[in-house]
Amino acid sequence: MFDKFxxxxxxxxxxxxxxxAEGNGDYKVKKRSRxxxxxxxxxxxxxxxxxxxxxxxxxxxxxxxxxxxxxIAVEGKGSALSVYSALNSTVDVxxxxxxxxxxxxxxxxxxxxxxxxxxxxxxxxxxNVNVIVPDGVWVAEQSVSTMKLRLDNRSxxxxxVKAYINSFMIDSGGEIGSSDMTYDITETxxxxxxxxxxxxxEARLQVSLGKVSNSQTYTGVLExxxxxxxxxxxxxxxxxxxxxxxxxxVYFKKTVPLKVNYRYGYFNxxxxxxTINPETITIKGETEDLDRISExxxxxxxxxxxxTDTVIQKIVMPEGITNISGTEEAVIGIVFKNTSEKxxxxxxxxxxxxxGLNYELLSDSINVTIRGEKLSVGYINPKDITASVNLSFLSxxxxxxSVPVLITVSDSYKKSVYPVGDYKxxxxxx
Numbered sequence: 001m002f003d004k005f006x007x008x009x010x011x012x013x014x015x016x017x018x019x020x021a022e023g024n025g026d027y028k029v030k031k032r033s034r035x036x037x038x039x040x041x042x043x044x045x046x047x048x049x050x051x052x053x054x055x056x057x058x059x060x061x062x063x064x065x066x067x068x069x070x071x072i073a074v075e076g077k078g079s080a081l082s083v084y085s086a087l088n089s090t091v092d093v094x095x096x097x098x099x100x101x102x103x104x105x106x107x108x109x110x111x112x113x114x115x116x117x118x119x120x121x122x123x124x125x126x127x128n129v130n131v132i133v134p135d136g137v138w139v140a141e142q143s144v145s146t147m148k149l150r151l152d153n154r155s156x157x158x159x160x161v162k163a164y165i166n167s168f169m170i171d172s173g174g175e176i177g178s179s180d181m182t183y184d185i186t187e188t189x190x191x192x193x194x195x196x197x198x199x200x201x202e203a204r205l206q207v208s209l210g211k212v213s214n215s216q217t218y219t220g221v222l223e224x225x226x227x228x229x230x231x232x233x234x235x236x237x238x239x240x241x242x243x244x245x246x247x248x249x250v251y252f253k254k255t256v257p258l259k260v261n262y263r264y265g266y267f268n269x270x271x272x273x274x275t276i277n278p279e280t281i282t283i284k285g286e287t288e289d290l291d292r293i294s295e296x297x298x299x300x301x302x303x304x305x306x307x308t309d310t311v312i313q314k315i316v317m318p319e320g321i322t323n324i325s326g327t328e329e330a331v332i333g334i335v336f337k338n339t340s341e342k343x344x345x346x347x348x349x350x351x352x353x354x355x356g357l358n359y360e361l362l363s364d365s366i367n368v369t370i371r372g373e374k375l376s377v378g379y380i381n382p383k384d385i386t387a388s389v390n391l392s393f394l395s396x397x398x399x400x401x402s403v404p405v406l407i408t409v410s411d412s413y414k415k416s417v418y419p420v421g422d423y424k425x426x427x428x429x430x
Contacts, residue, residue, distance in 0.1 A: 076116030081151040084236040097137030152193035168209035177249035192237035281325035362426040372417030
């Protein structure tokens with residue numbers, strides 16, 4: 001009986017069989033038709049589709065959703081270090097959950113972070129990336145599991161600004177005044193990781209000039225360099241300010257004569273012969289300054305103070321001009337001609353004294369030396385000379401002192417004769 005059943009079940013006709021027990025204990029196999037099999041399969045498919053629709057409509061279907069470039073935050077209690085570079089600063093997170101749960105999840109609900117708590121030594125670290133998602137969903141996949149960080153102490157330093165001229169062309173006789181360059185700023189503030197700041201020695205302004213014939217102004221971006229002159233590059237560094245302007249003087253040389261001027265005009269070609277040693281000096285300056293100079297005037301000579309045949313004067317340079325001749329003083333030799341001198345005893349002394357001042361001149365006369373044209377000097381006499389004394393500054397004082405005396409020549413002779421030297425008289429104030 002079982003052999004018959006086995007044979008029927010493996011019938012090449014492809015029918016389904018059913019076995020039923022008869023009263024005598026034997027089984028009777030009933031064959032199910034092909035049409036019945038097709039109907040059975042169709043019903044099964046329909047039921048599966050209905051169940052799928054039900055799952056969708058009720059939100060119980062499990063699905064996934066991916067959120068890209070979720071930023072990875074850095075958290076850490078007790079760490080004084082700052083983050084100066086980070087690899088994998090974002091993570092793509094794939095979340096799994098039912099449709100009804102996922103529809104309420106946005107990228108803002110996904111949090112990623114690394115923990116630097118307890119790290120207080122500068123260096124590079126690889127830390128685990130932690131991801132938190134809302135309740136009811138779970139992380140199926142994340143694009144990175146670790147994050148590489150460079151940690152360091154944040155610090156600030158001030159470094160000097162210095163310009164370097166790389167190339168230039170200049171006319172013959174000209175030179176760049178590198179040591180005289182002026183800046184709009186002399187230093188800049190750099191902020192960044194402490195380990196990098198310790199290498200920086202200055203902020204350098206690289207200057208490239210073409211052909212120059214006068215002073216130049218150049219503005220450029222600063223670059224940070226170390227003690228070996230190598231550029232220090234780090235994206236975490238900031239400079240304030242980050243650019244500078246330098247004014248670069250361009251100097252040329254010029255030889256100019258020295259000239260003497262006189263206060264009263266008593267010295268002229270008819271009364272003196274002068275020599276100046278040196279006659280000329282070589283000066284250096286910027287083009288526009290040199291163009292304004294055809295000669296250099298020495299200090300004005302007061303003829304009434306000249307009592308010798310030699311006067312030494314310091315050579316003073318105008319602003320912006322440098323004396324490169326190596327001579328700082330001029331020696332003026334004086335030879336008098338067509339003049340003569342004589343000494344007169346002057347007792348015509350006028351006194352300007354404050355009211356109530358009790359004083360006494362300790363001399364009745366003053367010996368005055370005069371110089372001038374020979375003829376005028378021959379005729380002049382003491383009556384043509386006045387000595388004036390001003391005692392107003394002695395109000396409230398007492399005792400003996402010397403006061404200056406002003407010597408005046410009468411109008412008849414003052415154009416051709418003048419006093420020589422300084423004069424004083426003693427006075428007692430009671």
